[in-house]
Amino acid sequence: MPDTTPPDADARRAVAPVICYPPETLDPPDLALYARARAGAHKLSDSVAAPREAATFHVKAAQFFRITSVEGPQVGDLNLWAADDLNERFFSGKTRALHGTHVSTGDRLWSSIPYLRPMATVVEDTLGWYGIDEFGGAVHDVIGTRCDPYTHMLLNHDDYHHCCHSNLTRALAAETGMAPQEAELFVHDVLNVFMCTGFSRDTGQYFMKASPVRPGDYIEFFAEIDLLGAISACPGGDCSTTHSSDQAQCHPLLVEVFAPPAGALQGWRPAPRNGYSRSHGL
Numbered sequence: 001m002p003d004t005t006p007p008d009a010d011a012r013r014a015v016a017p018v019i020c021y022p023p024e025t026l027d028p029p030d031l032a033l034y035a036r037a038r039a040g041a042h043k044l045s046d047s048v049a050a051p052r053e054a055a056t057f058h059v060k061a062a063q064f065f066r067i068t069s070v071e072g073p074q075v076g077d078l079n080l081w082a083a084d085d086l087n088e089r090f091f092s093g094k095t096r097a098l099h100g101t102h103v104s105t106g107d108r109l110w111s112s113i114p115y116l117r118p119m120a121t122v123v124e125d126t127l128g129w130y131g132i133d134e135f136g137g138a139v140h141d142v143i144g145t146r147c148d149p150y151t152h153m154l155l156n157h158d159d160y161h162h163c164c165h166s167n168l169t170r171a172l173a174a175e176t177g178m179a180p181q182e183a184e185l186f187v188h189d190v191l192n193v194f195m196c197t198g199f200s201r202d203t204g205q206y207f208m209k210a211s212p213v214r215p216g217d218y219i220e221f222f223a224e225i226d227l228l229g230a231i232s233a234c235p236g237g238d239c240s241t242t243h244s245s246d247q248a249q250c251h252p253l254l255v256e257v258f259a260p261p262a263g264a265l266q267g268w269r270p271a272p273r274n275g276y277s278r279s280h281g282l
């Protein structure tokens with residue numbers, strides 16, 4: 001292979017980047033309205049994902065759900081579906097394109113094509129202080145996929161059944177009555193709640209490091225549509241060393257659902273499904 005470096009290589013590298021999707025092009029969520037509604041909200045339910053297991057939960061549009069670290073540092077893999085149509089699911093890739101590699105207060109979780117609308121909005125994040133560290137790491141990523149037994153098989157040549165993919169599959173199967181092999185087709189790339197990740201600056205590789213989460217830390221969301229959610233307490237624990245095994249110390253995760261008082265969101269409507277005609281030029 002001949003050297004393909006052009007004479008103006010440095011000049012080409014020096015071209016300034018352009019943000020693909022400037023966030024100001026999106027309608028901003030009305031965080032003040034959500035905060036007023038949240039102030040009078042009461043708790044409806046709670047559920048707990050046991051270590052190396054997943055739990056499902058239901059949230060109606062205009063309710064809130066909070067994921068809290070309890071007992072010890074733990075990361076969680078979150079899946080969201082439209083409650084009335086599991087084909088509409090969280091789209092981590094487009095969420096990443098719109099908001100960046102990690103989400104925090106004011107960012108939204110978007111649904112898959114052809115629905116592509118906000119499913120949930122982050123309204124509180126006690127790890128918002130973390131920012132981006134010297135390695136390029138940050139918290140609550142939409143760059144990882146989910147730990148899964150297929151990648152584990154490729155890399156380690158054995159069966160492991162408590163990867164987040166399998167935990168989410170079992171939880172969704174139990175929730176819906178579907179066979180596990182059917183349910184797993186609805187499991188999708190996650191929001192890595194509390195996980196601290198990035199891409200190494202020198203090689204561009206996906207990395208994880210010990211999550212800064214401590215018991216009592218939480219991330220809370222406003223549900224923009226009726227949701228079915230599932231959260232897996234990842235076998236990686238705080239993801240400081242390994243995952244896809246029983247080696248890491250793991251802890252449960254708590255999910256609480258809160259309902260605002262009647263009339264607190266007057267004038268607010270769930271986002272409609274995406275308005276594109278789907279004619280694709282034909």
Ligand SMILES: [Zn+2]
Pocket residue numbers: 077146147163164165233234235236243
């Ligand atoms: Zn995991």
